[in-house]
Amino acid sequence: MDTVGSQPAPPAPATLPAALRKLYLLRFAFAAVWAALLFATADRLGPLSGTLLVLYPLFDAACAVVDLRSARADRGATRRLSVNIALSVLAGIALAVAVTSGIPAVLRVWGVWAVTAGITQLAVGLVRRRMGGQWPMIVSGAISTLAGASFFLQAGKDGATLQNLAGYAFLGGVFFLASALRLKPADRDN
Numbered sequence: 488m489d490t491v492g493s494q495p496a497p498p499a500p501a502t503l504p505a506a507l508r509k510l511y512l513l514r515f516a517f518a519a520v521w522a523a524l525l526f527a528t529a530d531r532l533g534p535l536s537g538t539l540l541v542l543y544p545l546f547d548a549a550c551a552v553v554d555l556r557s558a559r560a561d562r563g564a565t566r567r568l569s570v571n572i573a574l575s576v577l578a579g580i581a582l583a584v585a586v587t588s589g590i591p592a593v594l595r596v597w598g599v600w601a602v603t604a605g606i607t608q609l610a611v612g613l614v615r616r617r618m619g620g621q622w623p624m625i626v627s628g629a630i631s632t633l634a635g636a637s638f639f640l641q642a643g644k645d646g647a648t649l650q651n652l653a654g655y656a657f658l659g660g661v662f663f664l665a666s667a668l669r670l671k672p673a674d675r676d677n
Contacts, residue, residue: 504618504670506557511667514550518660521546526653532593536649537586540593541579543656544600548575564614571607574600590649594642597652601635620670627662631655 521543528536548571555568578600585592609628612621634655641647 503557504620507554507618507620508667508670510550510553510557511663511670515660515664515667517546518656518663522653522657522660525656526650529649529653532586532590532649540586540597540649540652541582544575544578544582544604547604548572548579551575564611567607567611567614571604571611574603574607578604590647591642593649594638594647594652598635598637598639598642601631601638601655603635605629605631605633605635618670620666620668623662623665623669627659627666630662631659 521539525536525539528539551568551571555565555572558564558568578596581596581600582593585596605628607628608631609625612624612628615621616625634651638651638655641651
């Protein structure tokens with residue numbers, strides 16, 4: 488009889504692709520709705536756009552927590568996911584402060600977060616590449632890193648806008664969708 492009933496056993500490695508598929512589909516849906524809402528409010532930094540900006544990295548952190556729980560057996564991914572959680576929570580806090588300072592401050596914070604989150608996503612994708620469906624995550628991580636640098640540089644220019652963040656989020660969502668569709672089924676051999 489097992490007396491350790493308070494902690495659920497981590498899912499078998501075969502269930503990880505199914506869990507990731509659901510999580511990636513949720514991330515796509517969230518990114519699409521979020522991007523549409525931000526695009527509609529991107530002309531100025533108001534209460535709705537400010538809330539959306541803070542919410543996005545916090546949602547990312549929550550998804551990384553779900554992913555971490557699913558991936559307990561995958562040590563390489565769990566370390567990287569833990570880093571992602573910390574970075575995303577810090578980004579949410581920094582964005583809450585930045586929204587009070589204007590669009591350039593938001594773009595700088597978002598840019599730094601996009602670079603670090605992109606590197607982390609790329610690293611997780613590389614660790615999981617044998618699972619299948621990770622090339623979209625690897626490419627997305629690389630694009631996020633480059634986009635983050637461009638957001639940071641855009642902050643110093645006249646007419647800085649939040650519209651590019653909406654496009655960034657939507658494209659990231661499309662990569663999650665592509666990865667969800669490419670993940671190997673649990674009953675397929677590696």
